[in-house]
Structures are given as structure tokens and as C-alpha cells.
Amino acid sequence: MDTYLAVDVGGTQIRAAIYPSEGVHPLTVKRTTTQATTADGRGNTPLERLLWLIDSLWEAEHPPKVLVVAAPSPVNPHGVVLEAPNIPGWVNFPLKDELQKRFEVPIAIGNDANLAALGEWKFGAGQGHHHLIYLTISTGIGGGVIVNDQLLLGDNGLAGELGHITVLPDGPACGCGHYGHLEAVASGTAIARWVEEQIAQGRPTTLGNTLPITSKQVAQAALGGDALAKEAIQRAAHFLGQALADFIHIFNPSLVILGGGVAQSGALLFEPLRQSIHQHIMAPGFLERLEIAPAAFGDEAGLIGALALGRSLISSGAINK
Amino acid sequence: MDTYLAVDVGGTQIRAAIYPSEGVHPLTVKRTTTQATTADGRGNTPLERLLWLIDSLWEAEHPPKVLVVAAPSPVNPHGVVLEAPNIPGWVNFPLKDELQKRFEVPIAIGNDANLAALGEWKFGAGQGHHHLIYLTISTGIGGGVIVNDQLLLGDNGLAGELGHITVLPDGPACGCGHYGHLEAVASGTAIARWVEEQIAQGRPTTLGNTLPITSKQVAQAALGGDALAKEAIQRAAHFLGQALADFIHIFNPSLVILGGGVAQSGALLFEPLRQSIHQHIMAPGFLERLEIAPAAFGDEAGLIGALALGRSLISSGAINK
Numbered sequence: 001m002d003t004y005l006a007v008d009v010g011g012t013q014i015r016a017a018i019y020p021s022e023g024v025h026p027l028t029v030k031r032t033t034t035q036a037t038t039a040d041g042r043g044n045t046p047l048e049r050l051l052w053l054i055d056s057l058w059e060a061e062h063p064p065k066v067l068v069v070a071a072p073s074p075v076n077p078h079g080v081v082l083e084a085p086n087i088p089g090w091v092n093f094p095l096k097d098e099l100q101k102r103f104e105v106p107i108a109i110g111n112d113a114n115l116a117a118l119g120e121w122k123f124g125a126g127q128g129h130h131h132l133i134y135l136t137i138s139t140g141i142g143g144g145v146i147v148n149d150q151l152l153l154g155d156n157g158l159a160g161e162l163g164h165i166t167v168l169p170d171g172p173a174c175g176c177g178h179y180g181h182l183e184a185v186a187s188g189t190a191i192a193r194w195v196e197e198q199i200a201q202g203r204p205t206t207l208g209n210t211l212p213i214t215s216k217q218v219a220q221a222a223l224g225g226d227a228l229a230k231e232a233i234q235r236a237a238h239f240l241g242q243a244l245a246d247f248i249h250i251f252n253p254s255l256v257i258l259g260g261g262v263a264q265s266g267a268l269l270f271e272p273l274r275q276s277i278h279q280h281i282m283a284p285g286f287l288e289r290l291e292i293a294p295a296a297f298g299d300e301a302g303l304i305g306a307l308a309l310g311r312s313l314i315s316s317g318a319i320n321k
Numbered sequence: 322m323d324t325y326l327a328v329d330v331g332g333t334q335i336r337a338a339i340y341p342s343e344g345v346h347p348l349t350v351k352r353t354t355t356q357a358t359t360a361d362g363r364g365n366t367p368l369e370r371l372l373w374l375i376d377s378l379w380e381a382e383h384p385p386k387v388l389v390v391a392a393p394s395p396v397n398p399h400g401v402v403l404e405a406p407n408i409p410g411w412v413n414f415p416l417k418d419e420l421q422k423r424f425e426v427p428i429a430i431g432n433d434a435n436l437a438a439l440g441e442w443k444f445g446a447g448q449g450h451h452h453l454i455y456l457t458i459s460t461g462i463g464g465g466v467i468v469n470d471q472l473l474l475g476d477n478g479l480a481g482e483l484g485h486i487t488v489l490p491d492g493p494a495c496g497c498g499h500y501g502h503l504e505a506v507a508s509g510t511a512i513a514r515w516v517e518e519q520i521a522q523g524r525p526t527t528l529g530n531t532l533p534i535t536s537k538q539v540a541q542a543a544l545g546g547d548a549l550a551k552e553a554i555q556r557a558a559h560f561l562g563q564a565l566a567d568f569i570h571i572f573n574p575s576l577v578i579l580g581g582g583v584a585q586s587g588a589l590l591f592e593p594l595r596q597s598i599h600q601h602i603m604a605p606g607f608l609e610r611l612e613i614a615p616a617a618f619g620d621e622a623g624l625i626g627a628l629a630l631g632r633s634l635i636s637s638g639a640i641n642k
Contacts, residue, residue, distance in 0.1 A: 074606065082606050131476045145571075147468050154573025155452045155610060164603045165567035168490060176603040246486035250466075250571065252475025282485045282497040285395065285403050289476060 003027065004310040005057065005064035005105075008112060008302030009050060009071050010034065011086025016053050017300075018064065019307050024123050026303070030057055034087060046087050047098055054103065063105050065314055068306035070112040071095065074158045079109040082158070085175065106319040108309055114160050115305025116297070117144020118151050120257050122308040124296030131253040135162055136301070137240070138260035140175055141183040145251060162247065163187070167239050182243045186236040188215030188262045195232045203228050219265045233265060234272045241276020248277070248286050259295030270294075324348065325631040326378065326385035326426075329433060329623030330371060330392050331355065332407025337374050338621075339385065340628050345444050347624070351378055355408060367408050368419055375424065384426050386635055389627035391433040392416065395479045400430040403479070406496065427640040429630055435481050436626025437618070438465020439472050441578050443629040445617030452574040456483055457622070458561070459581035461496055462504040466572060483568065484508070488560050503564045507557040509536030509583045516553045524549050540586045554586060555593045562597020569598070569607050580616030591615075 002021040007014065014034050017026035032053050034046050042052045054067070073084035079096020081087075096109050110118075117134035120126045126134070126146065134144045143162025145152040152159045163183035164176055171180030172190065184190055192215045199205060199213075205228040207213055207221050221229035244256060263269065274292065281287055297304050313319040323342040328335065335355050338347035353374050355367050363373045375388070394405035400417020402408075417430050431439075438455035441447045447455070447467065455465045464483025466473040473480045484504035485497055492501030493511065505511055513536045520526060520534075526549040528534055528542050542550035565577060584590065595613065602608055618625050634640040 074604070076606070083604060129476075131480075147473060148471055150469055152468060152572070155450075155575040156573055156606060158604075158606055159452075159571060159573035161570040161603065164570045165486075166563050166601065167487065169488070169563065178601065178603055181603075242487050242490065246567075247571075249482040249485045250480065250568075251473070252477055252480035254476040280487065280499065282482065282499055282502075283395070283404060283479075285397070285477060286479055 001062075003062065003064045004307055005054070005067045006303045006306035006310065007050065007054065007067070007069040008306065009046070009069060009084075009087065010112075010302070011072060011084075014046070014050055014053055015303060016057055017303050017307075018057060024304055024307065028057060029303075045089060047089075047095075051099075051102060054099075058103070063103075066106045066108065066310040066319055067099065067103055068108045068110065068115075068310040068313075069095065069099070070110055070115045070302035070306045072112050074161070075109045075111050076157045077153075079107070081109065106313070108313060110306065110309055111142075111144075111157075111160070112302040112305070113142025114144040114151060114153070115309055116142075116259065116295075116301035117146060117160070117257075117305070118312075119297060119301055119305035119308040120259070120295055121146045121151075122312070123304060125257045125293045126255055129253070129255045131251060132255040132257060133162070133244070133247050133251060133253050134257045134259065134295070135240075135244070136260035136295070137186065137258065137262040138188050140189070141187045141260075145253075147251065162243070165243060165246065167243050182239060186239045186243075188260075191215045191218055191232050191236050191262070194235065195228060198228055198232075205229065215262055219262075219268065222265075222268055230268075233268055236262070237269050237272035238276045240269075241273050242280050244273070244277050245280030245282075248290065249282060252286060254289050254291065256290065256292045257295050258292070259297070259301055263294055264298075322383075324383065324385045325628055326375070326388045327624045327627035327631065328371065328375065328388070328390040329627065330367070330390060330405075330408065331433075331623070332393060335367070335371055335374055336624060337378055338624050338628075339378060345625055345628065349378060350624075366410060368410075368416075372420075372423060375420075379424070384424075387427045387429065387631040387640055388420065388424055389429045389431065389436075389631040389634075390416065390420070391431055391436045391623035391627045393433050395482070396430045396432050397478045398474075400428070402430065427634070429634060431627065431630055432463075432465075432478075432481070433623040433626070434463025435465040435472060435474070436630055437463075437580060437616075437622035438467060438481070438578075438626070439633075440618060440622055440626035440629040441580070441616055442467045442472075443632070444625060446578045446614045447576055450574070450576045452572060453576040453578060454483070454565070454568050454572060454574050455578045455580065455616070456561075456565070457581035457616070458507065458579065458583035459509050461510070462508045462581075466574075468572065483564070486564060486567065488564050503560060507560045507564075509581075512536045512539055512553050512557050512583070515556065516549060519549055519553075526550065536583055540583075540589065543586075543589055551589075554589055557583070558590050558593035559597045561590075562594050563601050565594070565598050566601030566603075569611065570603060573607060575610050575612065577611065577613045578616050579613070580618070580622055584615055585619075
């Protein structure tokens with residue numbers, strides 16, 4: 001049986017899964033931490049640990065048709081990881097070449113959010129759409145866009161950085177070093193930081209004074225009726241709606257998919273978000289056929305995205321069957 | 322000989338040109354005002370005048386292979402002009418159907434800025450690029466994007482509204498009714514309005530007190546060393562650079578083309594614009610292969626864009642030869 005080996009490298013853990021030729025249910029899943037906490041025999045660097053994980057799943061007599069790795073970084077067309085802030089040493093890191101030294105199967109590397117968009121389009125919430133925007137809102141904000149039934153990659157594979165548009169000039173610092181980006185005002189990190197600032201200024205809340213506060217705590221407090229927590233989510237939703245209106249004016253998609261931990265807040269986020277989109281959209285025609293939907297896949301979005309890329313590389317003939 | 326009939330409908334005038342099967346030099350060009358100023362026998366409504374202009378060029382024995390009209394509005398896939406603010410009565414206006422009643426050749430309608438992007442890509446500054454952004458900066462700001470060698474149209478033909486992204490929340494009102502859009506802070510109209518506001522507040526300038534001031538006057542005063550005029554252009558360039566950094570993060574193009582009257586200011590605009598892009602870009606990889614170039618075509622951008630669409634409809638087989 002043909003199999004596909006998908007790997008998702010995150011800042012905390014690396015996951016690998018073997019998938020069959022059909023469907024999205026893995027035959028095997030295995031994981032390890034990205035960095036060694038003890039001498040666990042799995043290697044010291046993220047690359048060594050990635051190699052260990054793949055080795056431990058590898059069946060030499062039945063190698064996969066293709067190995068695809070999702071990385072938390074822009075990735076260029078040569079499989080070079082340009083800058084993964086959460087993975088020590090992965091700056092201009094030739095991941096594809098490193099893997100190809102060890103494994104003699106076709107290998108592809110992609111940005112995790114781009115691949116998640118591809119996965120949602122092929123197997124999840126985006127099936128049947130030709131133009132869609134995928135946004136994942138968690139620690140940071142990542143994005144991926146399907147245009148004319150193709151993943152938007154751009155000239156050098158860097159496209160789809162939807163978290164890094166300026167929504168509030170002179171706003172808070174972003175993880176990328178710039179100011180007022182969408183990620184800096186609407187990610188889980190940004191929500192939690194804003195609440196901490198408000199508490200420091202003396203605003204009352206049920207959240208208590210134990211720092212740091214997490215965006216999950218904020219969501220729970222908001223569900224419990226805490227006014228400050230509700231305002232924090234509404235504020236993030238306002239900027240998300242402003243940015244999504246921008247993206248809708250740019251792409252005119254038929255679907256916006258929202259993934260990541262923050263998007264699991266449900267109506268708490270989606271209601272003010274819809275209001276903000278309506279408030280910011282320039283003409284009703286953009287909304288006539290537009291759906292806004294939660295992502296179908298959660299933590300496994302990167303793996304399923306890697307699977308989607310692997311399958312499409314085989315079916316398109318880009319990689320020989 | 323095969324010919325192509327291209328028409329560009331603007332708020333002030335309508336231009337029509339017959340092109341041969343090769344090249345971008347028209348065989349014939351003819352124009353009329355969009356609205357009747359006197360009883361000139363060309364019709365009273367913009368549609369009547371458009372029909373008159375086409376009729377006057379029409380050779381019944383040698384009809385064109387295709388008739389393409391560029392309109393100053395989003396246009397849906399059925400050739401309906403959704404909202405042309407400068408053309409009375411053209412709201413949800415079925416232009417393609419109206420033309421098809423009279424002319425029995427294949428007809429296509431497109432947004433003028435989208436078509437201009439297509440024209441620059443096929444015949445102008447964008448030749449050889451696979452991913453480019455085109456921005457036209459004049460009274461308003463229009464845009465068009467080429468992604469993977471295709472014009473970005475979106476689900477309903479409305480994509481590419483690059484002038485309508487929010488760059489300054491709570492900023493000045495935009496022509497579309499919203500606030501702080503790129504068009505509202507960096508178009509020719511916005512530049513002139515900002516200078517007028519500064520003069521009203523008592524800022525010294527060589528521009529004099531005769532209102533209204535035009536963006537062309539501002540550009541000339543800036544070239545002459547006027548500090549207020551220079552600041553006005555630099556301010557627009559700053560916001561253009563911020564928005565272009567957004568677009569570059571989203572699309573990762575290899576080329577940005579700037580057209581329209583304001584882009585003719587040369588180094589006066591381009592120098593601070595380049596600085597602003599560098600200031601706002603999140604990673605140097607986005608700039609490695611990026612070129613920024615002035616448009617090859619000026620006033621004829623819409624006509625040449627319509628020609629480009631006509632040729633591609635024929636060569637792709639979308640319209641029968």
C-alpha cells in the first residue's frame with residue numbers, strides 16, 4: 001500500500017504521522033519534544049530529534065511515496081527554512097537538503113499555516129471553494145490563501161503572511177519586531193498582554209493578579225461574564241474584522257476559515273468579528289456569497305496540510321508515481 | 322485582418338480603439354465625453370454615448386474578434402457594473418447585456434485597474450513576471466494583482482481593491498464612505514485635501530490661497546522646494562509604503578508597478594516610498610528579488626488592458642476563434 005509520511009515541526013513538539021493512500025486517518029502517529037529536556041537518546045538539536053522521529057517510523061521495505069514537513073517559518077522553493085523564531089538554529093536552514101541526505105524519497109517542505117490552508121481546502125472546511133482565506137489565531141497569527149484552486153506561495157514561497165499587516169500604526173510591538181501588526185493586537189499573546197496592561201492600570205476583573213495571564217483564561221473569564229475579559233476579546237475581534245475586510249477587498253473569497261486556539265472561543269469571538277467585518281466592508285457584493293467558518297482540523301492541521309501537499313505532488317505528477 | 326475593439330469608460334471621457342492582431346499600436350482611436358454637455362447628437366446617457374462611439378468605429382463587414390470594455394467599477398462575472406460612482410446610473414448596470422443587444426460579437430467587461438494590471442503584465446513593465454502588484458494612484462487608488470500568471474479576480478470578480486484597505490483607523494473619510502483607507506490618505510485627492518487643511522491651519526507655503534489645490538500643483542511646489550508640499554508627498558509615500566509592505570507580505574511578488582498621475586512625480590515620491598517599504602517589511606527575503614517600477618502605459622492603460630483581455634480570451638480558447 002502507498003503511504004505518505006507527514007511531519008509537523010512546532011516550537012514545543014514534533015509530530016509525525018503515516019497516512020494511507022486515501023482518507024485523513026493516520027495509520028501511525030508519533031511525537032517527541034522539539035528540544036531535549038533530558039538525555040533521552042533522541043538527539044540534542046531539533047534536526048537530530050526530527051531525524052530520530054522519522055527513523056523510528058521508517059519502514060525500509062515500504063518507504064513512503066513522499067515525505068512532507070510543515071515548518072513554523074517561511075520556506076523558500078528550495079526547502080530552506082528562512083526564519084523559525086521558536087526553533088534554535090533554524091535561520092536560513094536547508095532542511096530539505098538535510099533530510100534528503102538521509103532519506104531517499106521525494107521530500108517537500110512547506111510553511112505550516114500555508115499547508116494548513118491547503119489541508120482545510122482539500123479535506124476540511126474549504127472543500128468545493130475556489131477562493132478562500134485561512135487564518136490561524138493562537139500564540140501568533142498565521143495565514144494561507146487559496147486563489148483559483150491554487151495555494152498562494154508567491155515568487156519565493158513567502159506569501160500568505162496575513163498576521164503581518166499593519167492594522168494600527170504605532171500600535172504594540174509584534175513578534176517580528178514591527179509595530180501594530182494584526183498579530184500584535186489580535187493573537188492570543190496580544191489579548192493576554194492587553195488584559196495584563198489593563199489590570200496594571202487598576203481595571204477590575206475576576207481574573208486575579210497572578211501573572212502571566214493566558215488567552216485561554218481570558219476566554220473563560222469572558223464566558224463567565226467578566227467585563228474586562230469580554231472587552232479584550234471584542235477588541236481583538238474588531239481588529240480581526242478590520243483586517244479580514246482588507247483581505248476580502250483584496251481577494252474576494254467565498255470563504256474565510258478561522259483556526260487556532262483563539263478561534264475556539266465560538267460566538268464570543270465570532271459575533272463581534274462578524275459585526276466588525278460588516279462595519280468595515282466597502283460594498284455588500286463582497287459579502288453576498290461569503291461564508292465564515294471554523295477550521296475543521298485543530299492540532300492536526302499541520303499534519304493534514306503536509307498530507308494534502310504530498311498527495312497533490314503525487315497526483316499532479318510533480319513527483320513521479 | 323483580425324481586429325480587437327477596446328473601450329475605456331472613464332468618468333470624464335470614453336475612449337475606443339481598434340487594435341490589430343499583433344502589437345499595442347492602435348489602428349484607430351476615437352473618444353467622446355461620458356456625459357452630454359450640449360446637444361451633440363451623441364446621446365444623453367453614458368450608455369447611449371458609449372453605443373454611439375462604438376457604432377462610429379464599427380465596420381459591419383469586418384467586425385472585431387472581440388469587444389472588451391474597461392469600466393471604473395467592480396464588475397461581476399456576468400458583465401454587470403456593480404457601482405461606478407462617477408457614471409450616473411451605473412449601479413448594478415448590466416453593461417454586457419446592453420452591449421450584446423446591439424453587437425453580435427463576443428463581449429467582455431472588466432474593472433479598469435484590473436485590466437491595466439493585465440496590460441502591464443502582458444505588454445508593459447510586468448513582462449516575464451509571474452507575481453506582480455499594480456497600483457494606480459490618481460484621483461483614487463486602484464489595483465490589480467497577477468498571481469501565478471493569472472489575473473486575480475476572486476469569487477465574484479471583485480478582487481484587487483487595493484485602495485480600500487485600512488491604513489489609518491479613524492483616518493480621513495474615503496470615497497467609498499469608510500475611514501482611513503489607503504485611498505483616503507495617499508491618492509491625489511487625499512494629498513491635495515491634506516495640504517488645504519494645513520493651509521487652513523496657517524502653515525506657510527508657496528502654494529497660495531486659491532482653492533481648490535490639485536495634487537499636480539502640490540507636486541510642482543514640492544519640486545520647487547516648498548516644505549509643506551514636500552511633506553504632503555512624503556506623508557502619502559509613507560502610507561503607500563506601509564500598504565505595499567502589507568501587500569508584499571500577502572503576495573510575495575517580484576514586481577510592484579506604480580501608475581497614475583501621482584506616480585509621475587518620480588523620485589519625489591519613489592524615494593520616500595522605497596524608504597517606507599524598507600521600514601515596514603518584516604524580513605529581507607521579501608525584498609531580495611523585488612523590483613519597483615513605474616507603469617509603462619499612462620492614459621492608455623485601460624485600453625491596452627482591455628486589448629490584453631481580448632487577446633487572452635481568444636488565445637486561451639475561452640472565446641472561439
